[in-house]
Amino acid sequence: MRSKNISEIVTYEKIRKWSKGDIITITAGTGMGKSYFIKNKLYAFAEKNKKRILMLIHRTNCVDQFNNEIITAKKADIIDIKTYQYLESLYKNNRKFDFSKYEYIVCDEFHYFMSDARFNKTTDISLEVLLNQMDVVKIFMSATSDAMKTYIRERKGMTTIDYEIPISYNFIQKLKFFMKDETMEKFMEEAIERAKEGKQDNKGIFFIQSAEKAYNLYKKYEKNCLFCCGKSDKHYKYVNSDKIKNMLKSERFEEQFLITTTCLDAGVNIKDENVKHIVIDNKDLYSLIQCMGRKRLENDRDKIYVYIKAINNKQIGGMETQIKNKIKMADFLMEHTVKEFIEKFPREYDHSNIVYTDTVDEEDKGTFKVNDLMYVKCNRDLCDIEFMKMRGRFGYCKYLAHEFGFQDEETGEYHYSVEDEEYDDKLEVYLNSIIGLKLYKKEQNELAIISNIKRNGKLMKSLNSINSCFDEEGIKYHIIDYTDWKRTLENGIKNIYYGKKYWVVNSLNNVCQEKG
Incomplete structure (x- = not known):
């Protein structure tokens, strides 16, 4: 039975019932029509009622791709596109953005606020600004929205109107975990040999958290690869920007492999039936899920093989220790006065940026505050780690296998493989x-x-x-x-x-x- 898409669930009748100040969440996986709904159904409704839409996106590459689509479709008169980082830069420097000309603010891939909080200390700025806009309808969309929905409802005390299409991972043909970096080279060499034999279904995308590691892998197999990383990274000088632009426009790459950091973990579409392999070396669970969604499925027969860099229980223990150290100062501040905090940590700086200084009144008196998004993100990660530890040996692999439907509900048996378990x-x-x-x-x-x-x-x-x-x-x-x-x-x-x-x-x- 065919799954409904977002445009079938969020009808014109429902859009008419939305009021200024409403917070709408749309949760659906890749290919379920989230962007189509905005560019077509919401666009038509806004155009008819002489309203405008502000679309917020969290990756520059996504902006480029979406802008191309909007301009080509001649819809730039109604839809404006900005990044979350643009808002954060404005408000961090005591400037403001004019929201008054918009009826709708669309927050695409809004898991950004929490997922990027692991390294971006200003995601809370844009979220706070957006939640405070009471004269517009705010639409938050993502495939991984649970954490942010919980945050908005429980931490911010706000009501949300939710629309959801349950996500199925039946497009994963096989799930495999690997332990060593050298295995990624092995994957490439095997695929290159298959290509020499004339086999077509051996293209792959490698998502690697470390830009340096991604570049080194690219350099070794340069003639077979396309490389991409964030513009702020020192390795960006090795990116062929023209090829990346063509890829975003055509939604495909001609090389056998695309090697990229998480700068392409959301919003970007790759439509190519020959892309059968997704290799992920990224520890963040939410980004990992987003990476798998970059390959758009062409039909029911279009399946992918997913390979994930495993984290063993020793590494999980190390991650747990690191996170607890990150929130140590924040934990103390939340339970004690500022005076006690200064006495406990004299002349110390919170390198995690979870505790920060801010002014509280016109007399410029300073105080310490906790970045709530970063703090909650750390505690959610600790919660995930606890669930992994409960699953015993290879708890990380078992946790993901369960999430992706590779555990039998009746027997509890897992259906995945781990390279070099011993x-x-x-x-x-x-x-x-x-x-x-x-x-x-x-x-x-x-x-x-x-x-x-x-x-x-x-x-x-x-x-x-x-x-x-x-x-x-x-x-x-x-x-x-x-x-x-x-x-x-x-x-x-x-x-x-x-x-x-x-x-x-x-x-x-x-x-x-x-x-x-």
């Missing part, structure tokens, strides 16, 4: 086997090889690099360096290691003393 067990067994031993140059090199920590494709061998990675990924081991000053005799020969540095591995769960 990799992390092997590392832990190895680290346990060398706890307390003196590791000289040869053994240090062996530790580096087995730990397999790489930056820009180069194996990291320094103590600081390995410790930093262990800490980041929640691997509960720590390396300490010492110098051997003992003048012991071994078989009548003086200690050949005299004056040499060595490492000792300790377990943070059960700290051991060095042996010997």
